[in-house]
Amino acid sequence: MTADRIAVAVVGAGRWAQMAHIPGWQRDPRAEVVALADVDSSVLAAAAGRFGVRRMVLDYRELLDDPGIDVVDVVTGNQPHYQISIDALSAGKHVLCEKPVHTDYRMTRKAAELAARAGLRTKLGFTFRYAPAIRYAKELIDSGFVGEPYIFNGFEQNSQWIDPSTPLRQFDPAADPGEIAVSSIEGYGAPIIDIMHWWMGSDLASVVGAMRNFVPSRIVRDTGLMTRANIDDGDMWIAEFGSGALASIQSSYVTVGNYPGIEARLYGSQGAVIVRLVDEFGCCQTIKTARKDAVEFTEAEIPARFFPPGGHSGENWEFLFYSNLVTDFIDEIGDPGRVAQGDFTQGALVQETINAFEESFRRRAWVDFPLDAPVIAAAS
Numbered sequence: 001m002t003a004d005r006i007a008v009a010v011v012g013a014g015r016w017a018q019m020a021h022i023p024g025w026q027r028d029p030r031a032e033v034v035a036l037a038d039v040d041s042s043v044l045a046a047a048a049g050r051f052g053v054r055r056m057v058l059d060y061r062e063l064l065d066d067p068g069i070d071v072v073d074v075v076t077g078n079q080p081h082y083q084i085s086i087d088a089l090s091a092g093k094h095v096l097c098e099k100p101v102h103t104d105y106r107m108t109r110k111a112a113e114l115a116a117r118a119g120l121r122t123k124l125g126f127t128f129r130y131a132p133a134i135r136y137a138k139e140l141i142d143s144g145f146v147g148e149p150y151i152f153n154g155f156e157q158n159s160q161w162i163d164p165s166t167p168l169r170q171f172d173p174a175a176d177p178g179e180i181a182v183s184s185i186e187g188y189g190a191p192i193i194d195i196m197h198w199w200m201g202s203d204l205a206s207v208v209g210a211m212r213n214f215v216p217s218r219i220v221r222d223t224g225l226m227t228r229a230n231i232d233d234g235d236m237w238i239a240e241f242g243s244g245a246l247a248s249i250q251s252s253y254v255t256v257g258n259y260p261g262i263e264a265r266l267y268g269s270q271g272a273v274i275v276r277l278v279d280e281f282g283c284c285q286t287i288k289t290a291r292k293d294a295v296e297f298t299e300a301e302i303p304a305r306f307f308p309p310g311g312h313s314g315e316n317w318e319f320l321f322y323s324n325l326v327t328d329f330i331d332e333i334g335d336p337g338r339v340a341q342g343d344f345t346q347g348a349l350v351q352e353t354i355n356a357f358e359e360s361f362r363r364r365a366w367v368d369f370p371l372d373a374p375v376i377a378a379a380s
């Protein structure tokens with residue numbers, strides 16, 4: 001920490017930075033957003049004015065030599081995530097990065113190793129593991145409430161892109177239209193895969209599954225044209241764990257329902273928990289529990305200790321969950337002994353799971369885990 005407050009530079013000042021990241025940092029008095037970077041000067045000026053940030057740069061590299069900056073927070077579109085993270089870590093900054101750091105888990109692991117060698121903290125934008133209901137469930141699981149985990153079911157489903165006229169943001173026009181491209185399972189599935197690993201507490205052994213393209217053509221944001229987009233807008237997967245437990249994951253953005261559309265269920269030898277993170281009727285989260293001797297699920301109250309000061313389930317979920325994420329990162333930066341959660345190492349595990357899912361679909365076969373892929377040559 002440079003002074004009495006952690007100084008943060010946010011790179012990418014668009015929609016998600018303004019909904020979640022910047023308000024989250026500004027909620028914790030131990031942090032200050034001291035600079036914003038964006039290649040789009042109008043976005044930059046709008047964000048700086050809205051949040052009262054004085055320093056603005058078009059090129060994030062101008063910030064890297066500044067010893068007054070402790071954290072670089074990467075909230076650009078996906079493509080530059082890896083390079084900006086590597087540049088920031090190389091300059092000695094702690095890094096929070098939106099998912100994915102890189103679509104190849106080996107590259108994410110390289111970034112994690114770079115951070116470890118430099119003694120720097122990293123964190124992924126795994127928003128939903130910081131939801132009060134998910135954290136409470138994790139405490140219940142650790143206390144033995146569920147017993148031995150048998151079955152996990154994870155859903156991340158919403159209907160954000162069910163209408164083909166909703167502009168598609170991340171689309172590679174050079175992609176082979178004959179081959180379905182990974183989309184929903186990465187953009188939406190990653191957080192529920194993260195929760196699956198976190199709750200199961202066992203090594204993943206093998207996976208199988210399928211992707212589908214339900215809505216064939218869509219408006220593409222950059223061109224405004226209706227375009228054939230052979231992308232995974234819905235998928236289902238099964239996973240086997242070393243403990244013998246089973247899991248299923250289902251992700252889609254063309255399934256009717258409100259955002260974020262997360263549901264995580266864990267059934268074990270003693271009990272079960274079901275957490276829903278779906279913004280419905282002014283409430284963004286619920287947790288229900290049952291025991292083998294009381295099988296009717298009842299809603300549990302989430303204790304106040306899982307919320308930021310003054311926080312409640314009627315807040316915008318983006319702000320509520322990100323406030324917890326940012327506070328946890330500040331705690332980790334301030335306490336070298338604190339065990340990291342949701343860091344780039346976990347990001348590499350989640351990415352490896354997505355890569356294994358994709359391989360199983362391409363080969364139409366079960367794929368063993370971990371993947372046995374050759375190490376990539378030195379990353380820049």
Ligand SMILES: NC(=O)c1ccc[n+]([C@@H]2O[C@H](COP(=O)([O-])OP(=O)(O)OC[C@H]3O[C@@H](n4cnc5c(N)ncnc54)[C@H](O)[C@@H]3O)[C@@H](O)[C@H]2O)c1
Pocket residue numbers: 011012013014015016017037038039040043058060075076077078080098099100125126127
């Ligand atoms: N964790 C979550 O729950 C969650 C939710 C929404 C979005 N996201 C992620 O957040 C990221 C941003 O999404 P968004 O909706 O805000 O997109 P956006 O397009 O609104 O904003 C991205 C901004 O980054 C800027 N940018 C692009 N390249 C840059 C560079 N090299 N240097 C500086 N600025 C650059 C763009 O000009 C743009 O203003 C994406 O990776 C997205 O997947 C995560």
